[in-house]
Amino acid sequence: MKHRILYAFLPLGIAALIPTQTSVQAADGPDTYRQLDQLMDVFERVRSEYVEEVTDEQLLEGAINGMLASLDPHSSFLAARDVENMRTQTDGEYGGLGLSVTMEDGVVKVIAPTDDTPASKAGIKAGDYITHIDDELIYGLSLNEAVEQMRGPPGTPISLTVIRPGETKPLEISITRAVIELKPVRWEVTDNVGVIRISTFNKQTGPATREAIDAIEKKVGKPLLGYVIDLRSNPGGLLDQAIEVTDAFMDNGGEIVSQRGRAKGDVLRYFARTEDQTHGKPIIILVDEGSASASEIVAGALQDHRRALVIGARSFGKGSVQTLIPLSTDTALRLTTARYYTPSGRSVQEAGIEPDIVVPQLTDASRRDRRIVRESDLRQALRNSNVEDQSIVEDDAKANPRFEITTEELEEKGIEDYQLHYALDILGRLTGKAEVQTASAGN
Structure with a gap:
């Protein structure tokens, strides 16, 4: 019997695993098949006619992310890098800033900085919006892509442009990445x-x-x-x-x-x-x-x-609660x-x-x-x-x-x-x- 793993998630957090049986519902009805045909038509058109060459992997991952983003804020596709990021955070140590973030309308929003981390010491606050990383606009990136840019080798600098409700001007905040030891x-x-x-x-x-x-x-x-x-x-x-x-x-x-x-x-x-x-x-x-x-x-x-x-x-x-469903040896589906x-x-x-x-x-x-x-x-x-x-x-x-x-x-x-x-x-x-x-x- 095939199994899946159950987690309770925040945008960057996981919870306990519980094995449970997988149920698969087959799509039925002519409308469903028509819509799937339409999806493949769009895929082929973009693949062959888009102004720049794009890979099949890029298109398929984008289609999956779009599908999951239409459901709720916590369902997502995890590529190999995302699965590894999740493991390091759960283990309690990684290189980065020490932020818990989510995505709202294409903008990275801070839920909370972690105590005694570079982010909290630099004055990042819950409710801040991060618009630029090292002066590059990150609007339109996925949450996982934005998080990957914020993480990096300890000791390396990073600059965040932050919009804070109540402030009239954007804030430029310079931070030095560190080993985030999540002493809970x-x-x-x-x-x-x-x-x-x-x-x-x-x-x-x-x-x-x-x-x-x-x-x-x-x-x-x-x-x-x-x-x-x-x-x-x-x-x-x-x-x-x-x-x-x-x-x-x-x-x-x-x-x-x-x-x-x-x-x-x-x-x-x-x-x-x-x-x-x-x-x-x-x-x-x-x-x-x-x-x-x-x-x-x-x-x-x-x-x-x-x-x-x-x-x-x-x-x-x-x-x-989110379920982590393995799709391959290094990718997974995180589904509410x-x-x-x-x-x-x-x-x-x-x-x-x-x-x-x-x-x-x-x-x-x-x-x-x-x-x-x-x-x-x-x-x-x-x-x-x-x-x-x-x-x-x-x-x-x-x-x-x-x-x-x-x-x-x-x-x-x-x-x-x-x-x-x-x-x-x-x-x-x-x-x-x-x-x-x-x-x-x-x-």
Whole structure:
């Protein structure tokens, strides 16, 4: 029996592999065959009469890319170079800038820069449009071609022309490529709270998260108040790692995520298989508009089980799963084949994960006027029929009066990250209340 491999993708990220049976539907009907004949007629005309000579490979790859681009933003054809790029990113090391990008109307759009990479240090921001690489216009290139130009030997320079919403002129940003070692997890302890920053979901993320929990508990001991899991600007990645990260904070048997395909019975469910490694300590999860895919799986599962309080901004809303179907020894088809759902049955496609408490990032002044880009803004994005109130998709929550403090005022108070500060404050107040209640009960 022929098999295919299932992945959950962001534009530059992958998720876990699951073998499943392949079903093939033969095209039927005279109209289909007529249209196929027409396709071959166009192929032959272009091949013989186009102003410049083009190869059969070039034409066929273009036809395939056009077909897949008409479906959704995440289905694509992977040539040999693209398959290799995907492997290097999943393994967690490559030469380049450290960007997660997508394509919108022929323009490369930044979803998020990765922490501590040349792109983030140079000031590239989510929502930026990259129009030129080394002064050459890249409009019209495929996403994979643009990504290939941005990658290169460590130590080599590259210049990006960036259009940033809210800026009147294009920005010229010079960057030096480096070896991008995607260390997916960093941790620190602040006020007896363990802060775990997860920047991506590659092969190291699950084990590194469990190691971070052990290290924090060893360092703090009994005074540990709880954990903040920072998933902001995390573009996603491997599905099995999202499941393992969630499993670390849940008890055995709880559902983490399900994926549902085209057929009614095509449903796969994933459950926690170990005990809660944190022993029930309070958890707050930070998300923003750059938290996507695997990040939304983690946030959605822990939110549904009331295991964590989610704060920040509504997440990206990428709730589809892609299957990697090998076509030859070095090419593959990446095809959207399912949607994933949180344990309560929510599809986050378009709608994203709504925080329990909306908290803007007041310490980043550029966010106040910058247009936010999410899955629902991408051309051909899959629609979510269960989202009845489209304002949830189209509009962000209006500013709350309690968040009228300015960036300058926060700087004067020494607050560098307002959302994290807010999370730490909530944890302190929650655990303080718990101690009072326990003492009262003891009396």
